[in-house]
Amino acid sequence: MTAGSSALTGWTVTLTWPSGQSLNQVWNGVQNGTNQISNAAYNGNLTAGTSTTFGFIGNGSAATPTLGCAQG
Numbered sequence: 866m867t868a869g870s871s872a873l874t875g876w877t878v879t880l881t882w883p884s885g886q887s888l889n890q891v892w893n894g895v896q897n898g899t900n901q902i903s904n905a906a907y908n909g910n911l912t913a914g915t916s917t918t919f920g921f922i923g924n925g926s927a928a929t930p931t932l933g934c935a936q937g
Contacts, residue, residue: 866904866934867916875909878902878919879933886925894919900930 866876880888880900887899894902903909908917923930 866911866919868911868913870913872913873909873911873936875937876904876911877935877937879935880921880930881933882923882925882930883928884926886923886928886930888921889924890922892920893917894921896921 866873866878877897878894878901880902882900888896888902891902893908894905897903902919902921904917905919908919911917
C-alpha cells in the first residue's frame with residue numbers, strides 16, 4: 866500500500882479471487898472477513914508518498930486475486 870500525494874489514516878484492501886479462493890493467514894494487516902485486509906495498529910498512518918507492505922496465504926488452488934484499495 867502506498868500513499869499518493871496525501872497522507873492516509875488507514876487502509877483496506879479487498880481481494881477478488883477468480884475461483885472461490887479465500888484468505889487463510891495475514892501478516893502486517895488484519896483480516897476482515899474472508900477476502901479483506903485492513904491496516905494493523907502500527908502501519909495505518911502513512912505520510913504522503915510512503916508505503917507499507919502486508920502478506921497473506923490463501924486457501925484453494927493457486928490464483929492471482931484482483932486488488933481493490935480504499936482509505937479508511
